[in-house]
Amino acid sequence: MKKELELYLHIPFCVRKCAYCDFLSFPAEKEIQKQYVNCLIEEIRQFDLAEDYVVSTIFFGGGTPSVLEGSEIIRIMQAIRERFPDIREDAEITIECNPGTLTEEKLQIYQKAGINRLSLGLQSADQEELKLLGRIHTYNQFKENFYLARRIGFANINVDLMSALPGQSVESYRCTLKKVCELGPEHISAYSLIIEDGTPFAKRYRQDAAKREAGEKPQFLPSEDEERQMYEDTAEILSEYGYHRYEISNYAKAGYVCRHNVGYWKRVDYIGFGLGASTLQNPLRYKNTDDLQEYLNRDFSKKELLVLTKDNQIEETLFLGLRMMEGVSLSAFEEHFHCPLTVIYQREIQKLTEKGLLRIEKDRISLTEKGIDLSNMVLSEFLLG
Structure with a gap:
């Protein structure tokens, strides 16, 4: 497929x-x-x-x-x-x-x-x-x-x-x-x-x-x-x-x-073409040169190549997914990473839900209205290590 x-x-x-x-x-x-x-x-x-x-x-x-x-x-x-x-x-x-x-x-x-x-x-x-x-x-x-x-x-x-x-x-x-x-x-x-x-x-x-x-x-x-x-x-x-x-x-x-x-x-693969454009081909992330002359000389080599670890991918999934009002699907997360999100972030989720910044409803975890207002602070809680 x-x-x-x-x-x-x-x-x-x-x-x-x-x-x-x-x-x-x-x-x-x-x-x-x-x-x-x-x-x-x-x-x-x-x-x-x-x-x-x-x-x-x-x-x-x-x-x-x-x-x-x-x-x-x-x-x-x-x-x-x-x-x-x-x-x-x-x-x-x-x-x-x-x-x-x-x-x-x-x-x-x-x-x-x-x-x-x-x-x-x-x-x-x-x-x-x-x-x-x-x-x-x-x-x-x-x-x-x-x-x-x-x-x-x-x-x-x-x-x-x-x-x-x-x-x-x-x-x-x-x-x-x-x-x-x-x-x-x-x-x-x-x-x-x-x-x-x-x-x-x-x-x-x-x-x-x-x-x-x-x-x-x-x-x-x-x-x-x-x-x-x-x-x-x-x-x-x-x-x-x-x-x-x-x-x-x-x-x-x-x-x-x-x-x-x-x-x-949602971290769908994307290809960036052009000066300074970024690309995500899971688990690879890289970008093009941001030097115009290099690009006009047809230098299409990949810069800042990074192989994302599992922890990197988990962090991104939460950082990006929680920006959306629908939040992150718990079942999709577990299917992809083979571990429940609520186990990986048990302490953070408990603290943020008690403060009224995060909620879990059915299969989804998302920010509350208060959590949206304080999103930068909330999202920083999901840094691993």
């Missing part, structure tokens, strides 16, 4: 680096983009054992994949179909897009290539907040792109949102949530801003922290109380509009969970 496989294609290019972004992404000339696509196609063609898998999802991530010419996406999809003979008829095929880079022609080409899910990076519906983030688009451009995608026939659209942004108030965030919900996308990903080292935001955050220590009012980010209120508003408002929370930061209408991400959280 063939194993399920997910494919990830990393497109590192963007129009302009956002002030908060630490992803492997950067602007590049069209000629570099074409060279990169040629290398990406060559890497796909060199993949061994494609016949052993059935592909269930394909995901173009970045960067901003929609900066590529539509013809390049067609070429990449053709290479995938030629190398992977068994792609499910109902495979979920997603491309990440930023407003300001989409056109009617590109969207029509995506459909022709078999792409059936769009992920639109809005982040905020407030123009001042978008400007502070360094986004290249306006909210009106986002709406135009959203309506255009609907007219062309895309029936599965995700919208990315962020909270705890510079200059953001509780009220402006609620306004963003409601505006997006009124549009009715099938899926919403709502993340809190994380300040990453090496970004322009990191420098401003340090300045803000110094003001806090000096007893001055910070200017950069919302207060902890405001951030907490935004977190609570996310679940409440999205629920009112019919979105089911199925993972800590992801909400979907019935039947529209992101299958690619669910596969990641």
Whole structure:
């Protein structure tokens, strides 16, 4: 029986680096983009054992994949179909897009290539907040792109949102949530801003922290109380509009969970093609070079190769699986690891259930509402050794 496989294609290019972004992404000339696509196609063609898998999802991530010419996406999809003979008829095929880079022609080409899910990076519906983030688009451009995608026939659209942004108030965030919900996308990903080292935001955050220590009012980010209120508003408002929370930061209408991400959280094998892309072929985990010149020289050798031990796999199963509201199946865990989860983690489970952070119902172990709020602390309890 063939194993399920997910494919990830990393497109590192963007129009302009956002002030908060630490992803492997950067602007590049069209000629570099074409060279990169040629290398990406060559890497796909060199993949061994494609016949052993059935592909269930394909995901173009970045960067901003929609900066590529539509013809390049067609070429990449053709290479995938030629190398992977068994792609499910109902495979979920997603491309990440930023407003300001989409056109009617590109969207029509995506459909022709078999792409059936769009992920639109809005982040905020407030123009001042978008400007502070360094986004290249306006909210009106986002709406135009959203309506255009609907007219062309895309029936599965995700919208990315962020909270705890510079200059953001509780009220402006609620306004963003409601505006997006009124549009009715099938899926919403709502993340809190994380300040990453090496970004322009990191420098401003340090300045803000110094003001806090000096007893001055910070200017950069919302207060902890405001951030907490935004977190609570996310679940409440999205629920009112019919979105089911199925993972800590992801909400979907019935039947529209992101299958690619669910596969990641359930540790389905996935192959990452492109610069810096990661791969999991149980029990192996590795990544590609993140040096553009090396990649353009067709260096597809695997970096950071790690053979996951049984303990590594058990930890990952809990770390990733408990992010989902459905949690982890006890019977599936025991079948795979030949030992009951409740035996391996007997002490941790007892402590966390007594604190009201974890629950066991029938065949599943999952976080409680309180546990979701304290998920980082809860998940750290499942480190073995």
